[in-house]
Amino acid sequence: MTLRDALPVRTDAMLDDLRTLVETESPSRDPEALATSARAVAALVESRLGGRATVIANEGGSHVHWSGGGDPKVLLLGHHDTVFPLGTLARRPFAVRDGRATGPGVFDMLGGLVQGVHGLAALDDLSGVELLVTADEEVGSRSSRALLEERALACGAVLVLEGAADGGGLKTARKGCGTFTVTITGRAAHAGLEPETGVNALVEAAHQVLAIAAFGRPEAGTTVVPSVAAAGTASNVVPAQATVAVDVRVETAEEKERVEAAFAGLTPYLEGALVEVRGAVDRPPMPESAATGLFALARTLLPGVEGRAVGGGSDGNFTAALGVPTLDGLGAVGGGAHADHEYLLVDAMAERADLVTGLVRAIRNG
Known part of the structure; x- marks a missing residue:
């Protein structure tokens, strides 16, 4: 079984829906904008799939959940928050030219949401299918984690609509990731x-x-990168406060424990200084074993598609850690996530939507 030929009219319809979502800006940590975006996502889902999409209000933003009814068998998982602040659209409006769609969030991950919805719309029967679109994936999924874990366990299989790996590959493994904040307290004095x-x-x-x-161990796949620092109030004052933010990525649970213990063991170098550490590797690693069965299914539908292990994390890390079969990277083919040159390849949209259709059908029939 392979994917059927994509129809240009489906691509046109997907681009129309993508424009709607991109033009409804949805920066993380902006509850008002995210509430508006959630309503737009819910309207799109209802118009393409029927039924009722539930908007779940939350302090950090509004999530959207839809169910096709029946015994749950597969969860499509995505997010509608983006890293771009309000006003980005005015500087970088949605556009389609030379085979690429551009605009804030087209690749990460509004394009994947649209493709997923259209992939489901091609099914004659939507029973057993759920769709969850969260509002805080880009900032740690703190308000959505319990809900997405609950629905993943109930469904028993998860398809994550995040953007594809380089070259269109599917994401079969991800590093665990987290952010640590180190706060240093000293004592001010005249410099x-x-x-x-x-x-x-x-x-x-x-x-x-x-x-x-x-703390980093590149040979073990562990990266520990101090990334943001701040200190001081004036050039003639000995700074009494400093903060350092650190990005951490690990491939194994053992490395997660080692790095967290290393941070917990930090002690001051200067007499009188205090060091406080907050944070954890809060997205556990997603092992390749979580994707093995689903990736094999994908290769029957799209022969030759590659599986890739990647450094970035997603909500698939959480579902895989529960032992739920999880396949990631089923969204847009393109690149430039979180950057001004972010883009989506238009010619790949229908094929990826068809891949979702085929996977959902195979999972339910399995």
Whole structure:
């Protein structure tokens, strides 16, 4: 069994729906904008699939859940929040030219949502299918994690509509990821008159950054990257406060435990300084074993499609950690996630929607 030929009219319809979602800006941590976006997602789902899409209000944004009824068998999972602030659309409006769709969020991951909905719309029977579109994936999924884990366990199989890997590959493994924040407290003093009476939080932070960077183990797939730092109030004041944010990626549960223990063991270098650490590797690694069966199904539908292990995390990390079969990267083929050159390849849209159709049918019949 392979995918049927894509029809141009389906691509046109998908592009119309993609324009609607892109032009409804949805930055993370903006509840009002996310509520408006959730209503747009719900309207799109209802217009293409029928039934009723439930908008679940939350302090961090509104999630959207839809069910085709019957015994749940497969969950399509995505998010409608994006990393781009309000006003980005005015600078970078939705456009289609030279085979590419561009605009904030087209690849990560509004294009995947549209393709998933159209893939479901091609089914004669939607029983056993659920769709969950969350509002906080880009900022840690704190308000949606319990719900997405609940629905994943109920359905027993998860298809994640995140953008494809390079070259259109499916994502069969992901690193676990998390952010740590290290806060250093020192003591202020006049930098010219009596610097020796102060405790320089910036100097302490420099020591901590070097120690933290050494936690990485590239040979084990572990990256530990100090990424954002802030300190001080004025050039003539010994800084009393400093913060350092650190991005962490790991491939195994053992490395997760090692890195978290290393952060917990940080101690001050300077007498009188205090060091406080918050954070964790809160998205567990997604092992290749979680995707094995579903990826094999995908290759019967789209022969030659590659499976890729990637460094970025998604909500598929959570569902895979529960032991639920999970296949990721089923969304848009393109690139430039989180960047101004973000794009989606128009010619791949129908084929990827058809892949969703075929996978859902095979899972339900299995």
